[in-house]
Amino acid sequence: MAVVVVWVVEGTWPACVDAARAHAPEGAEIVLLHVTGHDVADAAHGAFAGLLGRGHPERDPGTRVEHLAAASAESLLRAAAERLARPCTRSERTGRVEREVVAATDGADLLVLARDGDRSRLGPHSLGPASRFVVDHAACPLLLVWPESAPDLGTMPPPPPPPHHG
Amino acid sequence: MLVLVLVCAVVRPFNWPEAVVAVPAAALVVATGAISVGDALDEAEQLGPVIGFLAAVLVLAQLCDDEGLFQWCGAWMARTAAGRPRRLLAQVFLAASAITAVLSLDATVVLLTPVVFATAARLGARPKPHVYACTHLSNTASLLLPVSNLTNLLAFAASGLSFTRFAALMALPWLAAIAVEYLVFRRFFATDLDAGAQAPSGGDAPELPLFALLTVAGTLAGFVLTSAVGIDPAWAALAGAAVLAVRALLRRRTTPRALVSSASLPFLAFVLALGIVVRAVVDNGLDTALGRLIPDGTGLAALFGIALLAAVLANVINNLPAVLVLLPLASGSGPGAVLAVLLGVNIGPNLTYAGSLATLLWRRIVHAHDTEVQLREFTRLGLYAVPASLCAAVLALWASLAVIGGG
Numbered sequence: 001m002a003v004v005v006v007w008v009v010e011g012t013w014p015a016c017v018d019a020a021r022a023h024a025p026e027g028a029e030i031v032l033l034h035v036t037g038h039d040v041a042d043a044a045h046g047a048f049a050g051l052l053g054r055g056h057p058e059r060d061p062g063t064r065v066e067h068l069a070a071a072s073a074e075s076l077l078r079a080a081a082e083r084l085a086r087p088c089t090r091s092e093r094t095g096r097v098e099r100e101v102v103a104a105t106d107g108a109d110l111l112v113l114a115r116d117g118d119r120s121r122l123g124p125h126s127l128g129p130a131s132r133f134v135v136d137h138a139a140c141p142l143l144l145v146w147p148e149s150a151p152d153l154g155t156m157p158p159p160p161p162p163p164h165h166g
Numbered sequence: 167m168l169v170l171v172l173v174c175a176v177v178r179p180f181n182w183p184e185a186v187v188a189v190p191a192a193a194l195v196v197a198t199g200a201i202s203v204g205d206a207l208d209e210a211e212q213l214g215p216v217i218g219f220l221a222a223v224l225v226l227a228q229l230c231d232d233e234g235l236f237q238w239c240g241a242w243m244a245r246t247a248a249g250r251p252r253r254l255l256a257q258v259f260l261a262a263s264a265i266t267a268v269l270s271l272d273a274t275v276v277l278l279t280p281v282v283f284a285t286a287a288r289l290g291a292r293p294k295p296h297v298y299a300c301t302h303l304s305n306t307a308s309l310l311l312p313v314s315n316l317t318n319l320l321a322f323a324a325s326g327l328s329f330t331r332f333a334a335l336m337a338l339p340w341l342a343a344i345a346v347e348y349l350v351f352r353r354f355f356a357t358d359l360d361a362g363a364q365a366p367s368g369g370d371a372p373e374l375p376l377f378a379l380l381t382v383a384g385t386l387a388g389f390v391l392t393s394a395v396g397i398d399p400a401w402a403a404l405a406g407a408a409v410l411a412v413r414a415l416l417r418r419r420t421t422p423r424a425l426v427s428s429a430s431l432p433f434l435a436f437v438l439a440l441g442i443v444v445r446a447v448v449d450n451g452l453d454t455a456l457g458r459l460i461p462d463g464t465g466l467a468a469l470f471g472i473a474l475l476a477a478v479l480a481n482v483i484n485n486l487p488a489v490l491v492l493l494p495l496a497s498g499s500g501p502g503a504v505l506a507v508l509l510g511v512n513i514g515p516n517l518t519y520a521g522s523l524a525t526l527l528w529r530r531i532v533h534a535h536d537t538e539v540q541l542r543e544f545t546r547l548g549l550y551a552v553p554a555s556l557c558a559a560v561l562a563l564w565a566s567l568a569v570i571g572g573g
Contacts, residue, residue, distance in 0.1 A: 010292045011251075011361030039543065040283065040297045042519075046544070047275045047301035049520040052172075052484045053184040053436040054272070064280040065297065072287035117357055128357040147362070 002028040002109040007101055007134070008080045009034075012114035012147040017083045019145045020112045030088040031108070032080050034073045035100040041065045098133035105140045112143045119147060121155035171443055172487060183432035188439035201446035209445045213438050215400050216319045220270075220437070221429040222403035223313050226385065227273035228428035229410035232419055233378035239265075240281040241371050244289055251291040251359045255351060258282055258296045262303040263344050267310040268382060274304040291363035295355035298547065299347075305516050306347050306555055309508065310340040311389070313403065316437065317489040317511050324493045325504040329393035331570070335505060338566045339559040343513055346555040354547055381409050437486075444490040452491060460495050464502030466564045472496060472503055473560050476510025477552070481518050485511040502567045509559045517548040 004024040006016050017032075024030055045062030048054070070092075077090040093100045105111045113135075116128040126146075127135060135142060171188045196206045230236070239261050247254035262282075266274045279300040286293040308315035311333050312322035322332055352359070388402025414420040461471035472492075479488040489511045496503040519541050 009361070010287075010290055011363055037294075040294050043294075043298055043301050043544065044275075044279050044283075046520040047279065047304060050484070050515055051272060051275060052486045053188075053433050053440070054430065059276050061276050061279040065283045068280060068284050068287060069293075072284075072293075076290070116361060119360060 003031065003107065004028045004110045004112065005031045005033050005105050005108045005140075006080070006084075007033050007035075007111065007113040008076060009114065009116065010076065012116055013076070013080055014083060015145050015147045016112045016114050017080050019143055021084055021086065023112075023143060024086075024110070028109075030084065030086060031091050031104075032077050032084070032088055033091045033093070033101065033104050034077050034080075035097045035104075036069050036073050036092070036094045037097045038094065041069060098130045098137075101130075101134050102137045102139070105138050108140045110141050110143055111138055112145065114145050114147045116147075119151065121151050122153070123155070123157060171440060172483060183436070185432040185435040185439060188436045188443065192439035192442040195443055195446040200450060201442065205445065205449070206442050209442050210438060212323055213320075213441045215398055216316075216323050217434045217437055219313065219319055219398075219400035219403055220316055221434055222400060222407045223270050224272060224430060225425060225428050226382070226403060226407040226410065227269040227277065229407065229414055229420070230269060230273075230375070230378045230382065231277045232414055233375040233410065234372055235375045235378045236265075236277050236281045238372050238375055239278070240285040243282070244285045245371065247285075247289060247291075249289060249363045251286075251289075251295070251361065251363055252352070254286065254289060254291055254363075255295055255299060255355075255359060256348075258299045259303065259344065259348055259351075262300050263307040263340075266304055266307040267314045267340070268386065270313055271304040271308045271315050274300055274307075289363040292358040292361050295351060295358050298355075298544075299351055302347055302351075302516050302547075302551060303344070306343045306513050306551075307340065308512050309336050309343060309559065311336075312399070313389075315508075315512055317485055318508060320441075320489055321493060321504050321508050324497045325501045327501050329389050329399045332505075334570055335501070335563065335566045336508075338562040339505075339509060342558040342562040343509075343555040346558045347551055350547070350551045350554060354550060377413065378410060381406050384409075440487065441490055444487055445494075448491060448494055456491065457495055460492070460499075460503075462499055464500055464506075464567060466560075468499075469502065469506040469560050469564055470557075472506040473510040473556060476507045477514030477517070477556060478510075480511040480514040485515050502563070505563055505567075506560065509556060509563060513552060513556045513559060517545070517552045519544050 002025050004020055006013075006020045008016065020030055041062045043062075044065045045060060048060045048062060073092050077092065081088055081090060091104065093104060101111075101113075111134070113131055115126040116131045118125040131144075135144065171191045192206075195201050196203060201209075243254060243257040243261060247257055262274050262278060265278055279297060282296050282300050283293050286296045308318065312318045312329060318332075322329075325332070327335070385402055385406030388405060389399045392399045392402045411420070411425055415422070415425075459475055461468040476488060476492055479492065482488075489507060492507045492511070493504065496507045
């Protein structure tokens with residue numbers, strides 16, 4: 001049975017879910033994947049650690065942020081599953097986001113992801129660092145979608161001038 | 167001895183409060199004669215009001231949280247951001263700057279950061295720019311008032327400035343530094359901010375905690391009033407905390423025990439002990455060593471030099487000991503030099519994760535086998551934001567000193 005992984009990211013996920021609904025083969029196993037990076041909670045941990053002498057590790061905001069992040073990931077995946085309206089499994093991972101996504105596509109037949117960079121014009125800047133890494137390293141076929149309607153063709157940069165032949 | 171106290175404060179062996187090592191260390195430097203009993207008492211006398219002030223502000227912030235001020239703030243940000251991440255970032259900047267300035271950086275780090283994360287998550291926006299904004303502003307936006315940061319309280323006591331004069335001189339640097347941070351954040355996180363947000367900001371709006379807000383406003387007015395008539399503004403903070411505490415006790419929303427715990431007595435003891443140990447180190451040779459590095463005067467170049475030295479020192483040790491070391495040296499050159507030290511020690515910590523190399527090294531050791539903190543992005547952001555906002559703030563301070571005068 002074909003396995004289709006849908007990478008769910010805050011802000012851009014509805015387009016991915018819609019693409020999966022349109023393009024995943026009938027009967028395929030759809031996996032909704034969300035990855036929580038450590039960076040945000042670490043920033044909060046670090047800010048608290050920088051407050052010298054405050055003690056009270058139970059007041060560390062990083063820990064609260066971690067709990068909130070887990071709850072938020074769960075509700076995001078629930079919303080995505082509702083929008084998909086097809087049987088699916090939900091997968092939540094934590095770690096370095098781009099690497100976890102690549103690892104999660106091991107053995108998959110398709111990964112659906114959205115461009116996460118500049119969405120106003122066609123071109124390489126439409127991929128942010130995370131999706132660039134995944135596009136460059138994924139071992140399975142990809143379905144790369146625009147989060148909203150794609151910019152029109154006129155935004156494509158002009159072709160380079162022809163080389164002069166002396 | 168200072169190194170031992172600092173290492174233990176970072177490492178916290180056996181989960182002891184930092185004071186467990188710092189207080190005996192302070193007793194030891196007095197006992198061994200590294201600092202005379204008179205000097206130690208003198209230092210304690212100077213730090214006493216500062217510590218009282220700090221305790222009052224810590225309690226005030228905690229009570230504001232109990233009253234629901236931060237929850238309300240989160241709901242306000244969600245409502246006014248209207249699903250647009252860039253708007254949300256602006257709201258976070260407003261809220262974090264105001265809260266840091268009035269209720270101190272502890273309030274922003276401990277109480278506001280989780281609220282901001284929850285707000286971003288509820289809007290379906292990517293939380294990273296907003297949470298990073300809290301961590302940066304807890305430092306940068308702590309320039310305005312003496313109460314905003316413990317470093318300010320220490321400098322305030324040493325500078326001889328009045329509360330209002332301090333605020334007037336720091337207003338422009340505060341605004342300049344925040345404005346620069348805002349521009350850096352908009353550019354640095356452009357991708358995350360462009361990603362949009364889906365979730366409707368539905369849900370009940372919590373009631374505005376008017377009483378808490380009025381008490382805070384009254385406390386601010388009290389700061390101005392007390393400094394005008396020459397009373398220690400710590401009394402205004404104490405009065406504000408007392409008003410909210412009595413109300414919370416009457417309504418059984420808090421207990422005396424919780425109040426005492428929010429004043430963090432071990433922390434206050436730690437500050438006092440650290441002050442005495444640092445004084446001993448400074449008196450025994452560090453002053454002449456660093457005295458050569460500190461530029462004299464309060465010209466623009468001197469202000470830059472002082473701020474830079476303070477920023478570097480804050481990153482090598484931590485801003486708290488850094489300010490204790492630098493204050494006695496800078497106060498000779500007048501209030502301008504003291505405020506330049508503050509620009510350095512308050513903005514500087516954004517450069518390194520956790521505010522100092524010592525903390526950073528320790529965290530790296532602890533996390534070596536767990537998850538490694540992703541430092542690259544954090545440090546890159548710091549490299550853009552810190553030099554730019556520090557330069558803007560120093561220029562603004564120089565202009566303020568020229569217009570208002572250091573008096």
